[in-house]
Amino acid sequence: MRSISLLAFFFALCESAAIDSFRYTGVGASGSYQMITRADPGVWPNCNIPQDQKCGTTLSSVNAPLAPFDDEQSVVFRGPMNIYRLAVYQPQTGGAWTSVSYWDPNVSPQNLVFLNNMGGGASGTWSICQGASQSYSSGNYSTTTSKPNAEPFKTFIPPGKEVNIMTSTQCSTNQPCAGFSRGTAYHGWGGSKMFAIQYNMPQSTDSNNNIPAIWALNAQVLRSAQYGCNCRGMGGSGGCGELDLVEVIISQDLSQAYSEIYSMKGATGTGADYFARPYTTSRTLLVTFDAGTDTITLQHVASFDWSNSISAPQMSSYATGKVDRSVPFGTSYFTTSSSPTSNIPTSKSPTSNVPTSTVPTKSPTSSIPTSKSSTANTMSTTNVQQTSSTDVVPTMLQETGKNTSSTGSSATLSSSLFLIMFLAYLMM
Ligand SMILES: *[C@@H]1O[C@H](CO)[C@@H](O)[C@H](O)[C@H]1NC(C)=O
Ligand SMILES: *[C@@H]1O[C@H](CO)[C@@H](O)[C@H](O)[C@H]1NC(C)=O
Numbered sequence: 001m002r003s004i005s006l007l008a009f010f011f012a013l014c015e016s017a018a019i020d021s022f023r024y025t026g027v028g029a030s031g032s033y034q035m036i037t038r039a040d041p042g043v044w045p046n047c048n049i050p051q052d053q054k055c056g057t058t059l060s061s062v063n064a065p066l067a068p069f070d071d072e073q074s075v076v077f078r079g080p081m082n083i084y085r086l087a088v089y090q091p092q093t094g095g096a097w098t099s100v101s102y103w104d105p106n107v108s109p110q111n112l113v114f115l116n117n118m119g120g121g122a123s124g125t126w127s128i129c130q131g132a133s134q135s136y137s138s139g140n141y142s143t144t145t146s147k148p149n150a151e152p153f154k155t156f157i158p159p160g161k162e163v164n165i166m167t168s169t170q171c172s173t174n175q176p177c178a179g180f181s182r183g184t185a186y187h188g189w190g191g192s193k194m195f196a197i198q199y200n201m202p203q204s205t206d207s208n209n210n211i212p213a214i215w216a217l218n219a220q221v222l223r224s225a226q227y228g229c230n231c232r233g234m235g236g237s238g239g240c241g242e243l244d245l246v247e248v249i250i251s252q253d254l255s256q257a258y259s260e261i262y263s264m265k266g267a268t269g270t271g272a273d274y275f276a277r278p279y280t281t282s283r284t285l286l287v288t289f290d291a292g293t294d295t296i297t298l299q300h301v302a303s304f305d306w307s308n309s310i311s312a313p314q315m316s317s318y319a320t321g322k323v324d325r326s327v328p329f330g331t332s333y334f335t336t337s338s339s340p341t342s343n344i345p346t347s348k349s350p351t352s353n354v355p356t357s358t359v360p361t362k363s364p365t366s367s368i369p370t371s372k373s374s375t376a377n378t379m380s381t382t383n384v385q386q387t388s389s390t391d392v393v394p395t396m397l398q399e400t401g402k403n404t405s406s407t408g409s410s411a412t413l414s415s416s417l418f419l420i421m422f423l424a425y426l427m428m
Contacts (some may be wrong), residue, residue, distance in 0.1 A: 016272040019324035021299035022209065024261055024268070026330045028294050033240045035060035036180040036199035036224045036231050042129030054129050055229035062238075065283060065294040068241040068263055069179065072188030072219035073289070075195055076164040076226075079141070079157030081212045084198040084282050086165065091192050095312030100189070101167060102306075105155055111168050113148045113186055114141075115225050116161075122146040124183035131228045133183025136415040137163045148184070160209035164222060171223065179220035179231060188219030194288045194318065196304060200278040201248065201257070202357075210254055210275070213247035217286070232262075239264060245287055245298060246275050255279075259298055261329055268327055275300065290319040297323060 038056030042049050062068050077083060088101040101112040119133030120126025122144040126133070135144040139151030141161045148169070166186035171177035179188055189195075201212035210345060218240040221230040233239025239262060246257040255277050260269030284304045288297045297319055312316075 004029075016274065017324075018256075018276045019270070019273045019278075020275070021323040021325075022259055022270055022273070022275075022296070023298070023323045023326040024296045025326055026294060026328045027069060027261070027296050028063075028067045029263050030063040030067075032059050032061040032263050032360045033068060033231055033233055034058070035178070036220065036229055037242070039130050039180050039182065039224055039229045041127030042126075044128050048127035049129060053111075057231075060231075062264075065291040066192075066289055066296070067300055068218060068239075069216075069243065069289055069296065070191055070291055071240065072190040073193065073243075074164045074166050074188045074219045074222050075197070075214065075216050076162055076222075077157055077199075078160070078162045078211070078213045080159040080202050080204040080206075080210065081157045081214075082155040082200050082202065082282065083157065084155055085196070085284075085306060087196040088189050089194040089310055089315075090110070091315070095315070097192075097194060097310045097315050099306075099308045099313075101165075103153070105153065109149050109153070109168075113166050113168050114153055114163050115166060115184060115186070115222070116141065116144065116163050117222075118144045119183045126412055128161070129238040130182070130225055133225065134163075134164075134222055135184055136188075156405045159204040159206040164217070164226075166219065166222070173242045177219070177223060179223065182224040185223045186219075188222075188238075192289055192291045194286060194310075194315075196286050196306070197245075198282050198284045198286065198304075200280060200282045201246075203279055211248045212248050213257070214245045214285070215247060216245060217241070233264070243287075243296065244269070246285065261296070263329075265329060270325070271327075273325055286318055288318045292317075293319050294308065296318060300325065 009155065034057035036055065037058045038053060040049055040053045047054065062071075064070050066147045075086075075243050085104040086102070087099050089097040090100050091097050098347050101110060102110050103109040114137040115134040116137040117132050117134060118124070119135040121135065123146050124133040124135035124144070136146070136150065137153075138145050139153050141154070141157045145151060166188050169175055169187040171181045171185040173189065174188065179184060195216070197214065204210040204278070217226070218231065220240055221232045221242075224230045231240035232242055242262045244260040245259065246259065248254055248257050252258070253274075256274035258270045258274055260267060283300045286297070286299050286301055286304070288295075288299075290297070299318065
């Protein structure tokens with residue numbers, strides 16, 4: 001019996017299937033992560049300051065449905081991609097959810113700011129210890145502007161370029177943000193929320209940057225440094241949360257996109273299942289973070305009513321209705337480390353991404369070289385902590401999008417399958 005069910009489980013895992021919808025159940029964690037509380041700029045030309053000033057942390061405990069994804073979230077988009085419409089809905093008393101943020105190319109963003117990680121030019125900051133903060137994105141997502149949403153936003157995000165969204169409420173004394181903030185710092189969307197995203201992921205001839213992705217991050221990560229000192233953590237260090245929604249991975253089939261969730265609990269995801277990459281036709285993805293059911297549901301819907309309100313029964317069907325696959329996020333796939341400094345980059349400072357040839361000609365406050373946002377850097381540093389990756393679960397390596405050799409990649413894939421099978425075997 002055991003061997004039969006194990007075999008069935010194995011085939012279920014290995015039979016790679018295209019799916020349209022996916023649900024994470026039992027999302028909320030009871031645990032802790034290292035909140036960033038200090039990130040000093042340092043003094044040009046060297047970041048010679050103690051680690052607790054370079055990336056100071058305080059242990060932050062969470063214990064709630066969705067935690068830590070009940071914390072404010074931002075959504076990040078990496079081209080090549082077209083985004084046609086975005087909306088964010090949140091529950092109101094009575095059970096209906098209403099639109100709190102909206103954008104399409106014909107309107108100016110409503111309670112929504114487009115940001116990128118190019119601080120130090122027209123907006124945001126750059127420092128020797130912390131690299132680039134968030135900045136106001138230009139309409140073509142390739143550079144920065146001095147004011148928020150200063151240019152009309154195009155649908156097309158060029159290959160390798162990234163942009164993320166926040167609400168239009170700035171962090172302030174009256175409305176403080178959790179954790180360390182700098183530069184252009186805004187609130188994300190907390191509690192229960194649904195992101196509606198109409199998008200596609202066109203083919204690109206730029207083979208180094210043909211890996212479009214959409215992911216949700218704890219807003220704290222963006223407010224300190226997405227590619228530097230942040231609370232995201234990884235592996236045994238846990239973290240404040242990342243949810244890859246649809247991510248094309250460089251060493252995998254580029255026509256497939258995966259989802260993966262990370263928190264202090266560990267990681268899990270779509271595994272061998274995938275969302276077909278929508279090259280030409282646009283698709284509408286609904287991502288529902290529902291505290292009431294402690295679930296996160298990703299679904300591509302055939303039609304969506306973009307009006308201001310979604311009824312309680314309709315929302316309930318998004319959060320609890322049938323999906324192609326569902327996975328419990330209940331298992332720690334790796335042990336938790338309590339070392340307060342274990343999630344801090346050691347061998348690699350954020351600024352090490354700056355090409356050395358261009359650094360000497362730049363003043364500490366000048367705009368970071370645009371080549372910093374090249375794919376190789378951005379992707380290998382989503383989790384800058386990966387430099388100490390020996391304790392990291394294999395799926396984490398795929399997720400970074402690093403162009404690992406294909407042998408290395410299939411090895412990580414099969415070892416993660418092995419790990420899952422082994423856990424399944426233990427549970428039987
Ligand atoms: C992007 O827009 C800026 C204006 O904000 C312009 O200077 C720049 O040339 C544009 N870049 C591309 C690649 O179109
Ligand atoms: C990834 O690396 C391999 C081997 O170094 C190379 O042949 C391939 O073109 C690279 N792929 C991309 C998309 O950069």
